Amino acid sequence: MLRILRSWVERYFSDEEAVLLLVLLAAGLLIVLTMGAVLAPMIASIIIAFLMQGLVTRLRQWGIPHFLAVIISFCALIAGITAIVLGLMPIIWRQSTRFFAELPRMLREWQDLLLLLPERYPNLISEQQVEQMMSVTSAELGYMGQYIVSFSVTNLPVLVTVLIYFVLVPILVYFFLMDSRLILDWFASFLPRKRPLMSKIWHEMNQQIANYVRGKVIEIFIVGAVTYIIFSLMGLNYAALLAIAVGLSVVIPYIGAAVVTLPVAMVGFFQWGWSSEFVYLLLAYGVIQALDGNVLVPLLFSEAVNLHPVAIILAVLVFGGFWGFWGVFFAIPLATLVKAILYAWPIGVQQAQYSEPEPAEHVEQGTE
DSSP states (O other): OHHHHHHHHHHHHSSHHHHHHHHHHHHHHHHHHHHTTTTHHHHHHHHHHHHHHHHHHHHHHTTOOHHHHHHHHHHHHHHHHHHIIIIIHHHHHHHHHHHHHHHHHHHHHHHHHHHHHHHHOTTTOOHHHHHHHHHHHHHHHHHHHHHHHHHHHHOHHHHHHHHHHHHHHHHHHHHHHHTHHHHHHHHHTTSOSOOHHHHHHHHHHHHHHHHHHHHHHHHHHHHHHHHHHHHHHHTOTTHHHHHHHHHHHTTSTTTHHHHHHHHHHHHHHHHHOSSHHHHHHHHHHHHHHHHIIIIIHHHHOSSOOOOOHHHHHHHHHHHHHHHHHHHHHTHHHHHHHHHHHHHHHHHHHHHHHHOOOOOHHHHHHHHO
8 A cells, every 4th residue: 555655656746846836736725715815905906917918918919018008908997997986886886775675575575475375285385384484584684684784884994995905906906917027937936947747737727717717707798788788678677786696697607597597587576577578588588698608608718618517516616615706706717727737747747757858849749
């Protein structure tokens, strides 16, 4: 047993680059888990700068100097944040206030519908079960109301932190965009000069993660905007809230669309009942989901991530449990990174052990 374990360790960890990569991954995971709250502004800035890097690169391809390309991209970011804060947030606030004001009426109608079930289906459900469901729902809603009130009163430091982020994050994004090459070169100076394993993983993941993250942001914006326009034209209440929920649902594959269907159907039912408008709403929502899955996703993600649906759902559960929303958002890229490491690790280590230093072309031929 010890001989087998020793052979396995010598195979995968005898090269210094493999050990260094393992240490870097463990250190990065430990830093995020222990200091994630402290480093949240920097992590958010890196993510935003990563998204904006595509615009900077495109402007530089058009012949615009790097400094001017960064200034233009930074101004576009500030304009987008201003539009969200001054344009979208007031609408969301008004609709949220109206929603919570009408929530008691919706609950009364929901209770009336539940009380009819024992009369129509006495063999399937009883009055005691309905009353138990109603009591549990009332208790959960009461707890939610207390949480909202306590959050608005006792969590003023959180609001102060958000205001600080509005100042600190744009500054960090500017410096990350302006000095991205300098920062990467500084980090690379601490790594070995010959690093075929790291280079293979980096080149494989850099473009794929960039395309995925930017494509996912574009998908959220398009789906949310189209949903808001359609819901507004249909006269659906809380169109902005539901559009944001539908847009964010694309972050979680397979699960998000199914979860958001419930609030969309409930709001439409409480507004129109069993009517033709309610049927048209469900049809429109189904068309949006179908076009997103069959048209928009293939256009935005031409290089699809080759992961099994079970692996995707597992990644969403694991990384979402670690890092919340951002873990869910980056679940697929992180799962792809894990897959790339697992596939590249044995090949990279074997190349480092048994191959002489060769040009990149010969190394690639030897691994095929």
